[in-house]
Amino acid sequence: MEKFIVVGAGLSGATIARLLAEDGNDVTVFDKRATLGGNAYDYVDKNGITVQPYGPHIFHTEYKDVFEFLSRFTEWRDYEHRVLANVKGRLVPVPFNLTSLEKCFPAARADRIRKILEQEVGEGKSASILTLTDHENPEIRSFAEFVYKNIYYKYTKKQWGLSPESLGGTVMERVPVSVSYDDRYFTDAYQCMPSEGFSAMVNNILRHPRIKLRLKADAKKLLSLSDGVIFYKNKPFRGTLIYTGRIEELFDYKFGQLPYRTLKFKIKTKNTASYQPAAVVNYTASKPYTRVSEFTKFACEQKDKTVIMREYPKKCGTKDMPYYPIPTEENLALYGKYADEAKNYKNLYLLGRLAKYEYINMDVAVRRAFELYENIE
Numbered sequence: 001m002e003k004f005i006v007v008g009a010g011l012s013g014a015t016i017a018r019l020l021a022e023d024g025n026d027v028t029v030f031d032k033r034a035t036l037g038g039n040a041y042d043y044v045d046k047n048g049i050t051v052q053p054y055g056p057h058i059f060h061t062e063y064k065d066v067f068e069f070l071s072r073f074t075e076w077r078d079y080e081h082r083v084l085a086n087v088k089g090r091l092v093p094v095p096f097n098l099t100s101l102e103k104c105f106p107a108a109r110a111d112r113i114r115k116i117l118e119q120e121v122g123e124g125k126s127a128s129i130l131t132l133t134d135h136e137n138p139e140i141r142s143f144a145e146f147v148y149k150n151i152y153y154k155y156t157k158k159q160w161g162l163s164p165e166s167l168g169g170t171v172m173e174r175v176p177v178s179v180s181y182d183d184r185y186f187t188d189a190y191q192c193m194p195s196e197g198f199s200a201m202v203n204n205i206l207r208h209p210r211i212k213l214r215l216k217a218d219a220k221k222l223l224s225l226s227d228g229v230i231f232y233k234n235k236p237f238r239g240t241l242i243y244t245g246r247i248e249e250l251f252d253y254k255f256g257q258l259p260y261r262t263l264k265f266k267i268k269t270k271n272t273a274s275y276q277p278a279a280v281v282n283y284t285a286s287k288p289y290t291r292v293s294e295f296t297k298f299a300c301e302q303k304d305k306t307v308i309m310r311e312y313p314k315k316c317g318t319k320d321m322p323y324y325p326i327p328t329e330e331n332l333a334l335y336g337k338y339a340d341e342a343k344n345y346k347n348l349y350l351l352g353r354l355a356k357y358e359y360i361n362m363d364v365a366v367r368r369a370f371e372l373y374e375n376i377e
Ligand SMILES: Cc1cc2nc3c(=O)[nH]c(=O)nc-3n(C[C@H](O)[C@H](O)[C@H](O)COP(=O)(O)OP(=O)(O)OC[C@H]3O[C@@H](n4cnc5c(N)ncnc54)[C@H](O)[C@@H]3O)c2cc1C
Pocket: 007, 008, 009, 010, 011, 012, 013, 030, 031, 032, 033, 037, 038, 039, 040, 054, 055, 056, 057, 058, 059, 060, 217, 218, 219, 220, 244, 245, 246, 263, 323, 324, 351, 352, 353, 354, 360, 361, 362, 363, 365
């Protein structure tokens, strides 16, 4: 009889399974998919190009312990991510920085705004776009309104199907304006890509004699929950269940479906070594897609062909893949009902982006698994 069941072989599930196995526990890991790594799954196509079919994933973290843990399972390739936004045909770095400022404004005005930003925000520092649109200095306010309107507003509406205001602060608070010429998308201490890809890394995490993998296996078909008791194969389960799938699915959608944003991806091979000047180009307003990613640039693969992916955000239907939780007050309240219900099951632990209904980066997924491991009874 299984002592630990982990549902999901993404980064959350793989990390917790590994920690438990190294502690001498037998762990069974289920995943519906035939592949490992959850949404970070990648494969090498017939031209030798690494493709990430669930969207571009870049590893970056400030957590030394996360970096060290993952380094046991992969070697790394240096990679610093850069993104350009196509604003009315001009390509400018995002997050919006001093180079973007100089590309969008006449020289004298750009110089004046730069000086005020350096004074008010600080040279080399960042401020959220929300702080700047509320700033007491009118020159900063009008600059911030330009950035908000042209770079973020329409992009956010396209991405979420909602105006930034209805997203309740959290999304826009994360959008910075940088008072520097540093055009890297992330400023974290560790920025790199696993040399053999994310799936190979997760495969190594899960390769342990105490871990039993069950792929193409929907755990929900074997699990049911009732009156504080978890049933596994129709018998009460006395072990520990760690669940990284959709929380509503676990509770048979009893309070309804949690809304998500989904993405339709269009992947194309192009007969050219380079398609665009950066790994990612955002289309803030002009196209139905939000961004174009070029995979050879993430992997620093020099080929005579390249692979691009266009992303079309849309409302998530019942058959679509749930990508981004939509953190409105109403949705979070609905999530709260499920989270309260989960508290009735003492041997159930929720982990990861779907079970917690929260956008998390990969490093946070690993960190949360560390925290759970410390607290598991
Ligand atoms: C488009 C996009 C781009 C992203 N880019 C980045 C990035 O650049 N950098 C970064 O750090 N993070 C990025 N992320 C976030 C990253 O994908 C998450 O941090 C990561 O997926 C979290 O891992 P997880 O294990 O919690 O969830 P997932 O990766 O979703 O894994 C959950 C797994 O559970 C399985 N599962 C669910 N239900 C069941 C069931 N009933 N039975 C069996 N198996 C089940 C699923 O099949 C899945 O494999 C991105 C996310 C998206 C959507």
